[in-house]
Amino acid sequence: MSAAISNNRTKPDKVITDIANYAAKYSIKSTEAYNTARLCLMDTLGCGLEALSYPACTKLMGPIVPGTIVPNGAKVPGTSYQLDPVSAAFNIGCMIRWLDFNDTWLAAEWGHPSDNLGGILATADWLSRNAVAAGKKPLTMRDVLTGMIKAHEIQGVIALENSFNRVGLDHVVLVKVASTAVVANMLGCNHDEIVNAVSNAWIDGQSLRAYRHAPQAGSRKSWAAGDATSRAVRLALMAHKGEMGYSAALTAKTWGFYDVLFKGQPFVLKQAYSSYVMENVLFKISFPAEFHAQTAVECAVRLFPEVGHRINDIKKVVITTHESAIRIIDKKGPLNNPADRDHCIQYMCAIGLIKGNLTAADYEEDVAGDPRVDALRAKMECVEKKEWTKDYLDPKKRSIANAIQVFFKDGSKTENVAVEYPIGHRRRRKDGIPLLEAKFRTNLARRFADKQRTAIYNSCKDQKKLEATPVNAFVDLFAL
Numbered sequence: 001m002s003a004a005i006s007n008n009r010t011k012p013d014k015v016i017t018d019i020a021n022y023a024a025k026y027s028i029k030s031t032e033a034y035n036t037a038r039l040c041l042m043d044t045l046g047c048g049l050e051a052l053s054y055p056a057c058t059k060l061m062g063p064i065v066p067g068t069i070v071p072n073g074a075k076v077p078g079t080s081y082q083l084d085p086v087s088a089a090f091n092i093g094c095m096i097r098w099l100d101f102n103d104t105w106l107a108a109e110w111g112h113p114s115d116n117l118g119g120i121l122a123t124a125d126w127l128s129r130n131a132v133a134a135g136k137k138p139l140t141m142r143d144v145l146t147g148m149i150k151a152h153e154i155q156g157v158i159a160l161e162n163s164f165n166r167v168g169l170d171h172v173v174l175v176k177v178a179s180t181a182v183v184a185n186m187l188g189c190n191h192d193e194i195v196n197a198v199s200n201a202w203i204d205g206q207s208l209r210a211y212r213h214a215p216q217a218g219s220r221k222s223w224a225a226g227d228a229t230s231r232a233v234r235l236a237l238m239a240h241k242g243e244m245g246y247s248a249a250l251t252a253k254t255w256g257f258y259d260v261l262f263k264g265q266p267f268v269l270k271q272a273y274s275s276y277v278m279e280n281v282l283f284k285i286s287f288p289a290e291f292h293a294q295t296a297v298e299c300a301v302r303l304f305p306e307v308g309h310r311i312n313d314i315k316k317v318v319i320t321t322h323e324s325a326i327r328i329i330d331k332k333g334p335l336n337n338p339a340d341r342d343h344c345i346q347y348m349c350a351i352g353l354i355k356g357n358l359t360a361a362d363y364e365e366d367v368a369g370d371p372r373v374d375a376l377r378a379k380m381e382c383v384e385k386k387e388w389t390k391d392y393l394d395p396k397k398r399s400i401a402n403a404i405q406v407f408f409k410d411g412s413k414t415e416n417v418a419v420e421y422p423i424g425h426r427r428r429r430k431d432g433i434p435l436l437e438a439k440f441r442t443n444l445a446r447r448f449a450d451k452q453r454t455a456i457y458n459s460c461k462d463q464k465k466l467e468a469t470p471v472n473a474f475v476d477l478f479a480l
Helices: 014-025 031-051 085-097 113-133 141-161 172-186 191-203 220-240 257-261 276-280 291-313 323-329 345-355 371-377 386-393 426-445 450-461 463-468 471-476
Strands: 314-321 380-384 402-408 417-419
Touching (some): 014 141, 014 172, 014 191, 031 085, 031 113, 031 141, 031 276, 085 220, 113 141, 113 220, 113 471, 172 191, 191 220, 291 323, 291 417, 345 402, 380 386
Parallel strands (some): 314 380
Antiparallel strands (some): 402 417
């Protein structure tokens, strides 16, 4: 006779209740976190505006049914679209992530916490427009910044010790979980409803990393986060209507997330949620490159004056790097599309050595077709420096170190140029902020006339003014 199966419900998993408690109850006190969130907002929206120049991105945007306009719907910055919050979250998330140029978090799991802005901004804008229509007060941009800090924290703290990529899962599962918690709170869900929403985010089948790796790296990696943050909005809306959750979504024997998708291992969480992640987040300021290669491209650009005119004389190039870079972006053989190229450290370094720069346009066919690029890639080898691998995981350092040395056919060689911390690192904030602001101004100029982009920039530049701005008024600044 088989044992009876217990049908007694357990208390909700602690991991889920901790997320809900933080989303609903924790008060952010850090001035640095709010100021960094403002910079993150500028940079993230700027990345989205640049992506609007690429038809491969814009073809996926707009309403599901062409021509649909939602009264009091959320507006998509840089476009004329006004959509339901789920569709708007996908649109905003898609454009933010398209060029691999927004912020980054590197730990046991890597990811891009600003991906959560799609769901946060769409929901805040939709709520604000409906509040104004009902004669009530809209949310302010401080509410958006608070949501950003909390979403960054949820995604980033879970990522510190838990590697989803090692079990084949994509990091956008953490975008979905973080966005769900923050958006549910923004909608006014109580604690139990947030628990329900987050449990459903874990219950969902999760994205496989197949679209990020050879031999089939492709453009889904550019819209996967938009998909995740929009799914989060849908789950939060359902919870707000009273849809049930699943208390043991993670821990249920046989059927829970741990047993099905995480090799039976529970998450390791060594620190409480606060504002650590936003304060330490990495900005991609100089190059639209997968972040493990940021310092490598910086090395290549530094070597360009010495190497650029001698490309055909190169015998070999040695890239000294850390383990995660070798595992993720050390790539040989043909590269089939821009999504393939921006995750190849050899390609990115080759462009830096040949051109002295790297832009989003350099991943397109006309640049990739230069025969010097693949010829130079074939001469490159990646070597791990174990000290840098250790420093990459050290919470007090979080370095992303790379070095490049070029050897010529005549026996001469360059110095071994090394950069341990990219310009977007917290340790280089002072140097990075002016460049981040310049990047934002450049991206504004891609889309808006002088008067409009000046109004946007001035609104973003002033912390107090930005925080006090109604969300709908802020988003209206970006309307076409």
